[in-house]
Amino acid sequence: MSGFDETLLGEADETVRVRFVVNGRKVACEVAPRETLVDCLREKLELTGTHAGCEMGACGACLIQLDGRAVHSCLIFAVQADGARIDTIEGLSESGVIADLQAEFHRRNALQCGFCTPGMLVNAEELLSLVAQPSREQIRDALSGNYCRCTGYEAIIDAIYAVAKARSGGVTT
Amino acid sequence: MKARAFSYFRAATIDQALDAHARAGDDARFIAGGQSLVPALSLRLQAPRLLIDITHIDELRGVRREGGYLRIGALTRHCEMLTEASIAESAPLLHVAAPFVAHPAIRNRGTIGGSVALADPASEFPAMTLALDAEIEIVGPSGRRRVKADDFFIDLFETALQPGELIAAIHVPLFRADQRFAFDELARRRGDYALVGCGIMATCQGSRIEDIRISFFSVGNTPTRVKGAERALIGARLDVERIAAAQRALECDLAPPEGDEVPPAMRLHLARVLLGRLLGRLGEGA
Numbered sequence: 001m002s003g004f005d006e007t008l009l010g011e012a013d014e015t016v017r018v019r020f021v022v023n024g025r026k027v028a029c030e031v032a033p034r035e036t037l038v039d040c041l042r043e044k045l046e047l048t049g050t051h052a053g054c055e056m057g058a059c060g061a062c063l064i065q066l067d068g069r070a071v072h073s074c075l076i077f078a079v080q081a082d083g084a085r086i087d088t089i090e091g092l093s094e095s096g097v098i099a100d101l102q103a104e105f106h107r108r109n110a111l112q113c114g115f116c117t118p119g120m121l122v123n124a125e126e127l128l129s130l131v132a133q134p135s136r137e138q139i140r141d142a143l144s145g146n147y148c149r150c151t152g153y154e155a156i157i158d159a160i161y162a163v164a165k166a167r168s169g170g171v172t173t
Numbered sequence: 174m175k176a177r178a179f180s181y182f183r184a185a186t187i188d189q190a191l192d193a194h195a196r197a198g199d200d201a202r203f204i205a206g207g208q209s210l211v212p213a214l215s216l217r218l219q220a221p222r223l224l225i226d227i228t229h230i231d232e233l234r235g236v237r238r239e240g241g242y243l244r245i246g247a248l249t250r251h252c253e254m255l256t257e258a259s260i261a262e263s264a265p266l267l268h269v270a271a272p273f274v275a276h277p278a279i280r281n282r283g284t285i286g287g288s289v290a291l292a293d294p295a296s297e298f299p300a301m302t303l304a305l306d307a308e309i310e311i312v313g314p315s316g317r318r319r320v321k322a323d324d325f326f327i328d329l330f331e332t333a334l335q336p337g338e339l340i341a342a343i344h345v346p347l348f349r350a351d352q353r354f355a356f357d358e359l360a361r362r363r364g365d366y367a368l369v370g371c372g373i374m375a376t377c378q379g380s381r382i383e384d385i386r387i388s389f390f391s392v393g394n395t396p397t398r399v400k401g402a403e404r405a406l407i408g409a410r411l412d413v414e415r416i417a418a419a420q421r422a423l424e425c426d427l428a429p430p431e432g433d434e435v436p437p438a439m440r441l442h443l444a445r446v447l448l449g450r451l452l453g454r455l456g457e458g459a
C-alpha cells in the first residue's frame with residue numbers, strides 16, 4: 001500500500017525530474033526538492049521576468065499563474081508544481097491577454113523601476129477575470145500584497161481601473 | 174535564504190502520507206498550501222528531512238453536508254470560502270472572515286486544514302472554528318477521532334494534533350434560521366494580521382439571545398472564547414447596558430501578553446471597541 005520508498009530519505013539533495021507546461025510549451029527539468037519555483041523559472045528556464053524580492057510571500061514580485069490562478073512562486077517548491085500549467089509574465093505578454101493593461105501602465109507611468117510590475121500585472125489580470133468592474137477600493141484591496149517602492153500606487157490603481165472600464169465597454173479617460 | 178535540503182514525497186492516499194511520516198521517524202512535515210510552511214523552511218526555522226505533499230489526496234478534498242454538519246475537507250482553500258455556495262449558506266461566518274485572510278494570491282493556495290493545524294493565534298479561521306463550535310476530524314496512526322474546537326487549541330502553536338497526525342476535515346454545525354453572526358477585525362492595513370479580531374455566533378429567540386459564542390484572535394497565545402462576556406449576554410436582549418456589561422467582562426476574559434509591540438492595555442481597549450461594534454451590528458439584525 002505504501003508507495004513510499006525509504007531510500008528517498010537518504011537522497012535529500014538529489015535532483016528529481018519535473019514536467020510543466022510553461023507558457024504553453026512542455027518543458028522538463030531537473031530540480032532539487034528545496035528549489036523554489038521562482039528559482040527554477042529564473043535559473044533553469046531563464047524566464048527572468050518573474051522577480052524574486054522578499055522570498056517569503058510579502059512583496060508580490062514573484063506572482064505567476066499556476067493552473068490559471070495567481071500564486072507566489074517563492075511560496076511553492078518546483079517539485080510541488082510537477083504536472084502543472086504555469087504562465088509567467090513572458091507568456092502573458094506574448095499571448096497579448098494583458099496587452100491593454102501593459103499599455104495603460106505605460107501610458108500612466110504606473111511603473112518606474114519596474115521591479116514590481118510583473119506581479120502587479122498578474123494580480124490585476126486575476127482581479128479583472130473575477131470582478132468585471134472593481135471599485136478603486138476593491139483594486140486597492142486586491143493589491144494589498146504587492147509592494148511598489150516607486151510609484152505611490154495611485155497610477156497603478158488608475159491604470160487598472162481604466163482597463164476594467166474599457167474591457168466592459170466603457171470609455172477610458 | 175534557501176531551505177535546507179529535504180526529500181519530497183507526494184502522497185496519493187492518507188495511508189501513504191501517515192506511513193511516510195512514520196518511516197521518516199517523524200522528522201517530516203506535511204505540506205498543504207505551503208503558505209506558512211515554505212517561508213518557515215526558507216528562513217530555516219524548520220528543517221525536516223522529508224516533506225510530504227498532501228495536496229493530491231482526494232479524501233481531504235470537498236465540501237458536503239453530513240449529519241447536521243458541513244464537512245469542509247482540510248484541503249479547501251481560503252479562496253473557496255468565498256466562492257463555494259454551501260459554505261456561504263451553511264457556514265457564513267467562514268465566508269465573511271475569508272476576505273480578511275492574507276492577500277488574494279495567498280488565499281489561492283492556503284488551506285483551512287493548514288491554518289487550523291498551524292493554530293496561529295493571529296489567524297482568522299482557527300478562532301472561527303471556536304465561535305462555530307466546530308469539530309476537527311483527525312486521522313493518524315491510531316485511527317480517526319473528532320475533537321471539539323474548544324479542546325483543540327492548547328497553547329501557542331500547540332494543538333491536540335499529535336506528530337504524524339493529519340487533519341482530514343473541519344465539521345461545522347449547519348447555520349440555522351434562528352442564528353445570527355458577526356465578524357470584523359482591526360488591522361493596520363488590509364491583509365495584515367489583525368491587531369484584534371473577533372467572530373460571533375448567536376442563537377436568538379426574537380431579540381433575546383439564547384446562546385452566544387464569541388471568539389477573539391490576536392489577543393493571546395491561542396484563539397480565545399470570552400466566556401464572561403458570553404454569560405453577560407445569554408438570556409438577555411442586546412441593549413446598550415448589556416453590551417456595556419459584555420465589554421466590561423473582557424477585562425477578566427482576556428490577558429493580552431506583555432512585551433508585545435502592542436501594549437496589553439491597548440489591545441484590551443481595541444477588543445472592547447470591536448466587541449461593542451459587533452454586538453451593535455448583531456442587535457440591528459434583530
Ligand SMILES: Cc1cc2nc3c(=O)[nH]c(=O)nc-3n(C[C@H](O)[C@H](O)[C@H](O)COP(=O)(O)OP(=O)(O)OC[C@H]3O[C@@H](n4cnc5c(N)ncnc54)[C@H](O)[C@@H]3O)c2cc1C
Nearest residue numbers: 057205206207208209210275283284286287288290296340
Ligand atoms: C504574507 C502572508 C500573509 C498572511 N496573512 C495571513 C492572515 O492575515 N491570516 C491568516 O490566517 N493567515 C495568513 N497567512 C497564512 C496563510 O493563511 C496560510 O495559508 C495558512 O496559515 C496555512 O495554510 P497552508 O495550507 O498554507 O499550510 P502549510 O503552510 O502547508 O502548513 C502549515 C502547517 O500546518 C501543517 N499542516 C498543513 N495541512 C495539514 C493537515 N491537513 N493536517 C495536519 N497538519 C497540516 C503543516 O505541516 C505545517 O506545519 C499569511 C501568509 C503569508 C505568507
Ligand code: FES
Nearest residue numbers: 053054055060074
Ligand atoms: S518574492 Fe515572492 S512575495 Fe516577495
Ligand code: FES
Nearest residue numbers: 112114148149150
Ligand atoms: S515601479 Fe519600482 S517597485 Fe514598483
